[in-house]
Amino acid sequence: MSKSRLPSLRVALRGDTILTRPRFNKGTAFTVPERKAFGLTGRLPYRVNSLDEQIDRAWNQLEARETPIRKNTFLQSLKDQNWVLYYALLKKNLRELVPVIYTPTEAEAIANYSHLFRRSEGLYLTFPQQDSMEEDFLEQTKGRDIQLFVCSDAEAILGIGDQGVGGIGISAAKSVIYTLIGGMDPSKSLAVTLDVGTDNEDLLNDSLYVGWPQRRVRGKEYDEFIDKFVQLVRKYHPHSLLHFEDFGVSNAQRLLSRYREAHSVFNDDIQGTGAVTLACIMSAIGVTKSKLSEQRFVIYGAGSAGLGITKQLRDAMVTTDGISEQEANTKFWLLDKFGLIREALDGKGKVRDGLKEFLRKDEEWVDVLETKNKDGDYIGLLDVVKKVKPTVLIGCSTHAGAFTKEVVEAMAAGCDRPIILPLSNPSRLVEVDPKDANDWTHGKALLATGSPFPPAKMPSGKDYIIAECNNALIYPGLGFGSMLAQSRQMSDRMIIAGAQRLASLSPALKDPDDALLPDFGEAPEVNFEVAVAVAEQAIEDGIAGVEWEKEQVRERAKEMMWEPVYRDYVFDVDGEK
Numbered sequence: 187m188s189k190s191r192l193p194s195l196r197v198a199l200r201g202d203t204i205l206t207r208p209r210f211n212k213g214t215a216f217t218v219p220e221r222k223a224f225g226l227t228g229r230l231p232y233r234v235n236s237l238d239e240q241i242d243r244a245w246n247q248l249e250a251r252e253t254p255i256r257k258n259t260f261l262q263s264l265k266d267q268n269w270v271l272y273y274a275l276l277k278k279n280l281r282e283l284v285p286v287i288y289t290p291t292e293a294e295a296i297a298n299y300s301h302l303f304r305r306s307e308g309l310y311l312t313f314p315q316q317d318s319m320e321e322d323f324l325e326q327t328k329g330r331d332i333q334l335f336v337c338s339d340a341e342a343i344l345g346i347g348d349q350g351v352g353g354i355g356i357s358a359a360k361s362v363i364y365t366l367i368g369g370m371d372p373s374k375s376l377a378v379t380l381d382v383g384t385d386n387e388d389l390l391n392d393s394l395y396v397g398w399p400q401r402r403v404r405g406k407e408y409d410e411f412i413d414k415f416v417q418l419v420r421k422y423h424p425h426s427l428l429h430f431e432d433f434g435v436s437n438a439q440r441l442l443s444r445y446r447e448a449h450s451v452f453n454d455d456i457q458g459t460g461a462v463t464l465a466c467i468m469s470a471i472g473v474t475k476s477k478l479s480e481q482r483f484v485i486y487g488a489g490s491a492g493l494g495i496t497k498q499l500r501d502a503m504v505t506t507d508g509i510s511e512q513e514a515n516t517k518f519w520l521l522d523k524f525g526l527i528r529e530a531l532d533g534k535g536k537v538r539d540g541l542k543e544f545l546r547k548d549e550e551w552v553d554v555l556e557t558k559n560k561d562g563d564y565i566g567l568l569d570v571v572k573k574v575k576p577t578v579l580i581g582c583s584t585h586a587g588a589f590t591k592e593v594v595e596a597m598a599a600g601c602d603r604p605i606i607l608p609l610s611n612p613s614r615l616v617e618v619d620p621k622d623a624n625d626w627t628h629g630k631a632l633l634a635t636g637s638p639f640p641p642a643k644m645p646s647g648k649d650y651i652i653a654e655c656n657n658a659l660i661y662p663g664l665g666f667g668s669m670l671a672q673s674r675q676m677s678d679r680m681i682i683a684g685a686q687r688l689a690s691l692s693p694a695l696k697d698p699d700d701a702l703l704p705d706f707g708e709a710p711e712v713n714f715e716v717a718v719a720v721a722e723q724a725i726e727d728g729i730a731g732v733e734w735e736k737e738q739v740r741e742r743a744k745e746m747m748w749e750p751v752y753r754d755y756v757f758d759v760d761g762e763k
């Protein structure tokens with residue numbers, strides 16, 4: 187997919203300034219004529235390096251750091267110095283380094299944000315400073331063609347909860363993935379933290395905490411603060427994509443519904459996770475040779491991800507199998523902290539609004555309740571698995587180890603090839619180690635996890651590759667496709683088109699013993715295909731903002747993709763800075 191040589195870039199910065207701007211800095215790769223033109227001859231050692239040589243040196247330095255978190259901080263520094271080198275190094279070692287800059291290691295970096303802090307990145311919008319929000323916003327965005335904002339209020343970072351201002355880490359990591367895997371020009375995206383305080387006691391009591399050390403603002407004040415930010419995005423960058431990440435469950439769906447008609451808004455935990463899980467399930471039912479509507483789904487953890495997955499699967503079932511929405515709803519059993527979500531819990535503050543469509547009838551559970559003592563009306567996962575005999579079990583609960591041996595064995599007793607997706611991140615929060623699920627089901631389970639895991643062993647001795655069912659395998663393509671088509675919305679049809687394209691690339695389609703999803707090492711090629719499908723769908727549905735035709739999508743996508751290669755620079759006082 188590599189492009190032919192790019193035209194020279196006219197740059198207005200020189201001397202120390204160009205060396206300290208990661209977008210332009212090439213370090214020892216500045217050529218002799220560039221060193222002369224930009225006042226760098228005396229500022230750099232003699233030898234001119236190629237990008238490959240720089241990658242080798244950076245890799246050696248990285249290898250010398252022994253722990254993942256130290257590698258993460260090294261890479262963070264490299265990103266602050268030289269974007270081309272940073273992305274080229276990551277691209278060359280994608281499978282090894284994505285876990286270092288994303289889940290699981292980024293969770294540790296975020297949890298220690300204030301202690302590891304070296305340099306700011308992105309846009310910090312803080313509740314008590316909202317009077318200057320427009321000014322602060324324009325300071326970083328004026329004159330820039332920002333096409334993507336990735337924002338978080340950090341209430342539910344991965345599975346590690348409220349991380350206050352450290353949430354900038356997830357916005358930044360998700361932005362990096364957009365570039366690395368989706369081909370997004372990093373100068374056209376901005377990571378944003380919406381610091382509305384934190385309810386994390388450890389952070390509130392930490393004298394080194396760098397965020398606003400107050401309890402979280404909620405209700406009307408919160409909504410107004412978020413709205414102020416969204417309106418700035420709409421006013422100054424009407425064609426941008428606004429990506430919401432790791433908001434708390436009480437706000438995530440609400441904000442998505444509020445803004446999705448008005449702007450191209452995307453909630454990754456709801457829609458991205460729904461899309462990648464749909465693709466994974468489509469691949470798994472290809473192996474079991476059954477239809478979506480023939481599955482019985484147990485979803486453990488009915489928060490943003492759980493509900494996003496449920497709705498995505500339900501909608502796909504209606505579209506692909508032609509059943510009614512009402513009938514499709516009956517294929518799901520959702521559990522949350524209070525156990526199975528059923529009628530008796532409704533009205534007691536135990537069922538969130540979005541879940542009401544999926545309430546199970548109490549009368550179905552009379553026999554199970556009879557086996558419990560008088561006050562015990564908690565219907566847990568094992569009860570549900572034994573009675574429902576699910577074909578699919580999905581975990582997005584943050585409850586480590588919830589899929590016990592008993593649960594997994596009960597599931598395997600109820601169907602031939604149980605589809606088990608413990609999706610909670612980071613790795614330590616996984617509902618079941620896939621190796622155990624594989625052993626307990628004698629290699630019958632079809633497995634995928636949210637963070638990377640090593641292969642399991644099939645009874646034949648063959649490796650079973652554990653697919654990584656993480657929204658990062660699809661959201662860069664969804665976002666890139668939407669931006670490419672300048673779509674006014676990220677529609678459900680665009681998301682389904684992306685998920686179908688991803689599913690069509692699954693290794694398990696060719697070999698049922700292979701992984702349920704493509705390897706992360708192939709994520710750039712896979713996301714390119716997803717982006718093409720998404721843009722084609724937007725054009726077909728008449729919601730794209732471009733003049734060109736569906737047949738041109740592929741070519742346009744190639745032209746728009748950013749690649750980590752050095753361009754030749756020409757000094758020009760009116761050039762870029």
Ligand SMILES: NC(=O)C1=CN([C@@H]2O[C@H](COP(=O)(O)OP(=O)(O)OC[C@H]3O[C@@H](n4cnc5c(N)ncnc54)[C@H](O)[C@@H]3O)[C@@H](O)[C@H]2O)C=CC1
Nearest residue numbers: 344345435487488489490491522523583610611636656657
């Ligand atoms: N693989 C992937 O692509 C993704 C994975 N996730 C992971 O899924 C998990 C949940 O994320 P979100 O949905 O964003 O969080 P969330 O906070 O919106 O949802 C978590 C839900 O689990 C419930 N829960 C907590 N303890 C439980 C228990 N013991 N039993 C049953 N339910 C319980 C909570 O009440 C809540 O409703 C996290 O670990 C996150 O990292 C989230 C998004 C994408």
Ligand SMILES: CC(=O)C(=O)O
Nearest residue numbers: 344345455611656657
């Ligand atoms: C992957 C992701 O978005 C999460 O764990 O929250």
Ligand SMILES: [Mg+2]
Nearest residue numbers: 344431432455
């Ligand atoms: Mg997330």
